Amino acid sequence: MELRHLRYFIAVAEERNFGRAAERLHMAQPPLSRAIRQLEAELGLALFERTTRRVNLTPAGAAYLDQAREVLEAVDTAGVRARRVAEGREGRLTVGCVGSATYSLLPLLARALRAELPKVEVGFRGEMLAPDQVSALHDGMLDLGLLRTIGGSAAGLRLTVLREDRLLVAVPQDHAFVTRARVVVDDLAGEDLIMHGSSTGSAMHRLVTRLCEEAGFAANVAHEVAETSTLLTFVAAGLGIAVVPEPTTLLGVPGVVHVPLAGVRSVPLVAATRDEDNPVMDRTLEILGRISGGPGPVPASTRPLRLGDH
Known part of the structure; x- marks a missing residue:
């Protein structure tokens, strides 16, 4: 069974006529009739009672219609959600902040994410020192760290200077x-x-x-x-x-x-993320760039940012 068979079945069930259903589906009537007979044969039951003028659902067909609609709705919903995730418009994000970013940048970021990425579930952890954030990033407990310098290993992390x-x-x-x-x-x-x-x-x-x-x-x-x-x-x-x-x-x-x-x-404020493909993170970094005055990526070849490197 293919999803197109369900779409064909639903069209015939709603139109109660093979000709109108074929027009709605932009296809010829004979292939549509064959597809419905194949579906009935696969199920081993009749979905329609056919007359010369009208096509009516059998009781089994009426029950199947409800389930077919649910299946197609679920497939469509899954596709929409997958596209939103791929575009960075849906997902989860946990943000850690040093104290000063907690009071200055965090409120702006929270409002911007709520306005621009309402489908992204966001959690915040304020007043986290840099070493704790780096450890949490490596452990997967944080997705984004807003910190002053990188304490510990920056391997596997992507760094963006947000401002001084x-x-x-x-x-x-x-x-x-x-x-x-x-x-x-x-x-x-x-x-x-x-x-x-x-x-x-x-x-x-x-x-x-x-x-x-x-x-x-x-x-x-x-x-x-x-x-x-x-x-x-x-x-x-x-x-x-x-x-x-x-x-x-x-x-x-x-x-x-x-x-x-x-x-x-001055002291830099740095955004640290794991160096991996994450569309939500890409959008979040764009937002951070706007609300913080413009980020600058730190080339992978540079040493980890430490105080005094600016």
């Missing part, structure tokens, strides 16, 4: 730096610094530590935290200051003032 975020110094509202137009790295000497934990492989921890070392002093880490929101809360409480990417200003934590860090100081 300026570095600021977050200070309590009563701190001496509040009156300055900017601060330099040397000003951080002797200050109590609040950072993400060194044991977690935090990109920002490595960056701030390196900046201090290059300036000739060791960073005085007073507190280590797991989340960016906690870091800024500690700053507001007067427990220290912190070097942060500019998007963290969107948190709007009361009692925190952000002062620019002098010099060409």
Whole structure:
């Protein structure tokens, strides 16, 4: 049995006439009549009661019509869904984000995906450090990572630089730096610094530590935290200051003032995905490029992105 036999049967059942059904199917009547007889022979039962003027369904034919319609509808639905998946308009996507991307880019991405790819089921995991995201990408727990640098192996990953975020110094509202137009790295000497934990492989921890070392002093880490929101809360409480990417200003934590860090100081925001064919991911990266200001692919021949490579 072929699907065309079901289509022929449905046309005859709905038209109740072989001639009209043949016209509807854009075929001659004799081949249509033969196809219906072949279908009845294969089933071993009569689907129609034929008269000189009209064709009526038998009780078995009426029951078969319901099932035939369901089969063709399922086939058509499967085809539509397969095309949507192939075009990247349907599927599943799990996104991980570092803290600053959680507050800045993630809301924009969520709205854009809902508007442009409503058939894509999306899950988000915010406040994930880069090493955790890389591990989750390799393990298949994440499909897309928004992170600062690649911690660990970038083998098998496709990297896209989304933007460069300026570095600021977050200070309590009563701190001496509040009156300055900017601060330099040397000003951080002797200050109590609040950072993400060194044991977690935090990109920002490595960056701030390196900046201090290059300036000739060791960073005085007073507190280590797991989340960016906690870091800024500690700053507001007067427990220290912190070097942060500019998007963290969107948190709007009361009692925190952000002062620019002098010099060409920025940190990249990178999209990391598995290097595999994924139409949904291709569309998502296009969307990310629009809402973040334009991505740039990282050639496969380049070394993994790390702080200081820009």
